[in-house]
Amino acid sequence: MSNFKIFSSGVVAIALSLATGCTPTTPYDQITSEVPSAVPVQGTESPSPTASPTGSPTPSPTGSPTASPTASPTASPTGSPTPSGQNNLSSSDRQFMIQAAQDGLAEVQLGQLASQRAASNAVKKFGELMVQHHTPVNNQLKQLAAQKGVTLPTSIGTTNQQIRERLLKLSGATFDREYMNQMVKEHEKDVFAFQTEAQDGQDPDVKAFAAQVLPTLQEHLQQARSIVNPGSSTSSPTPTSTP
Numbered sequence: 001m002s003n004f005k006i007f008s009s010g011v012v013a014i015a016l017s018l019a020t021g022c023t024p025t026t027p028y029d030q031i032t033s034e035v036p037s038a039v040p041v042q043g044t045e046s047p048s049p050t051a052s053p054t055g056s057p058t059p060s061p062t063g064s065p066t067a068s069p070t071a072s073p074t075a076s077p078t079g080s081p082t083p084s085g086q087n088n089l090s091s092s093d094r095q096f097m098i099q100a101a102q103d104g105l106a107e108v109q110l111g112q113l114a115s116q117r118a119a120s121n122a123v124k125k126f127g128e129l130m131v132q133h134h135t136p137v138n139n140q141l142k143q144l145a146a147q148k149g150v151t152l153p154t155s156i157g158t159t160n161q162q163i164r165e166r167l168l169k170l171s172g173a174t175f176d177r178e179y180m181n182q183m184v185k186e187h188e189k190d191v192f193a194f195q196t197e198a199q200d201g202q203d204p205d206v207k208a209f210a211a212q213v214l215p216t217l218q219e220h221l222q223q224a225r226s227i228v229n230p231g232s233s234t235s236s237p238t239p240t241s242t243p
């Protein structure tokens with residue numbers, strides 16, 4: 001009985017040793033665990049240095065702004081092949097043109113307003129006349145400014161805007177009186193400015209423009225005065241009489 005036990009246990013021992021014959025691999029496990037860890041390191045390094053960032057720094061945004069500023073200064077080709085006095089224009093000539101443009105636009109806008117809401121026929125007609133006369137003068141000034149390289153304002157300016165807003169609140173005889181008083185003041189100012197430019201202007205073309213328009217402005221002043229103060233047909237004293 002005991003012999004059989006010894007035999008059987010011996011068999012089991014052999015069987016176990018055979019089964020675990022492949023297992024005494026502890027030293028290999030350590031080696032193999034080290035090797036695979038080293039391989040992926042090399043693998044992860046190689047894909048990362050893909051030269052994607054080197055290609056991206058193409059400075060696309062810096063290229064676009066450099067093109068636009070170079071184009072703007074050449075915007076002067078307004079058909080004037082001989083821009084002789086373009087940059088030689090004196091500041092007083094330039095200032096005269098700018099002021100004349102603003103006041104000219106204001107004359108047209110206020111004239112339109114008067115033609116619409118004036119109570120008196122005379123004031124209405126005066127407003128229409130201002131639109132008729134000043135529109136072509138404004139266009140002439142625009143052409144002259146293009147030749148001389150002067151940028152003219154496209155709005156009537158703060159002072160004229162204030163006058164316009166005040167007139168917009170008025171109606172009837174009050175509007176007529178206020179509009180005509182304003183026209184006298186405006187034309188007195190304009191006649192002085194155009195007279196000064198016609199005499200003392202430096203640029204011959206700007207000077208000639210002032211001289212050419214001056215009689216029209218003087219005529220407007222006369223008419224405005226006669227409407228405000230019908231008694232004085234001649235260019236006598238300033239009309240301050242209010243009935």
Ligand SMILES: [Fe+2]
Binds near residue numbers: 134
């Ligand atoms: Fe006028």
